Amino acid sequence: MTHRRPFIGGNWKMNTDQGAARALARQTAHGIGQTPKVELAVFVPFCYLLEVGRVLTEAGLPQALGAQDVYPEPDGAFTGEISCHMLRDCGVRAVLTGHSERRHIIGETDDLIRRKTHAALAAGFMVILCIGETLEQREAGRTNHVNRRQLKSAFDGFEPSWGERLIIAYEPVWAIGTGKTATPGDAQSAHETIRATIGEHLGADAAQSTRIIYGGSVKPDNASDLFSQEDIDGGLIGGASLDAQSFVRIVQAARGG
DSSP: OOSSOOEEEEEOOSOOOHHHHHHHHHHHHHHHOOOTTSEEEEEEOGGGHHHHHHHHHHTTOGGGEEESOOOSSSSSSOTTOOOHHHHHHTTOOEEEESOHHIIIIIOOOHHHHHHHHHHHHHTTOEEEEEEOOOHHHHHTTOHHHHHHHHHHHHHTTOOGGGGGGEEEEEOOGGGSSSSOOOOHHHHHHHHHHHHHHHHHHHOHHHHHHSEEEEOSSOOHHHHHHHHTSTTOOEEEESGGGGSHHHHHHHHHHHTTO
16 A cells, blocks of 8 residues: 555444444454554444444544445435435444445446435545446456446546545455455456546546555455555455454554554
8 A cells, every 4th residue: 555544444234233233343443442544434234323323432433433325315205215414413424335235236226326426425425435346247357347337437427526535445246255355466456447547537636546445355364465555545344344353453454564
């Protein structure tokens, strides 16, 4: 990593219950402490946002509360959805958009993800926009094509002032929850292309300042090798974030040990 401040996000997905969420947040916050070298967020189920937010606030980490999704409309007849205002009211500071499970299981389109991303950025959130290819697309040699397409959609109508709050998460779909991980070289190659694509759409300064994090089965034993790459600025952690000790070790790797 270079001058960009590393970012580590823990995506709890559809896991934990009320007690487990509190305990995991407490253990994670205790293990990490105050770490100005690394920016952090944990993306928790909607129903536990208030509980986890209280724990993080007590630990001095209120800025670390994140939500796994958001709906782009401010209010209305959208049963089951959560607005930016609702998330802000719960103390959320960061939001995930475009996660591969939203794209490939729930069926979200590039257009909907663009609307969610823009709405969250306009509302003042930090947004982690997830992009990445499936195994079929990778084997067909379409990794860069897919990443460019997803970024191009997200950058349509993008306001330059939003750039400082945008993080891109490259998550090869074939490496999520499978135990498979792109080699550090493969991940770096994809990140390099993503950075070049950011430059094409938002300019050279944005390309150099935007953080691009890796999200494909990052674990304590491979984190240092991944984070040592020039264009990898941290990680979006899935399964390993459900174990506080493992997550803390990954954060330690991001801050250089």
